[in-house]
Amino acid sequence: MVTKCIEEGPKNIILDLSAIDFVDSSGLGVLVQMAKKAQSADCTFQIVSNARVNQTVKLVRLEQFLALQPSLEQALQNVVSSSQN
Numbered sequence: 001m002v003t004k005c006i007e008e009g010p011k012n013i014i015l016d017l018s019a020i021d022f023v024d025s026s027g028l029g030v031l032v033q034m035a036k037k038a039q040s041a042d043c044t045f046q047i048v049s050n051a052r053v054n055q056t057v058k059l060v061r062l063e064q065f066l067a068l069q070p071s072l073e074q075a076l077q078n079v080v081s082s083s084q085n
Contacts, residue, residue: 007037007041011043012044012079015034017049018049020053022056028057028060032066035067046078047068048070048071
């Protein structure tokens, strides 16, 4: 469903994972695939995360690539800021 949004939907997508307790390698793989697809579609793709997910993502050094945000409010602010530029 997220892939369809990236291909056909809005140019700004926020995926809220703040309530997720665990992300394994399969989940990280899916997130990387979505981020790559968003890049190729010229779509902004941000992930709202929590400390546990952040720890896993940082362990594999993907925090910059996956555009992790500390809160939904911050992600929304990024969307507003990018649309004003």
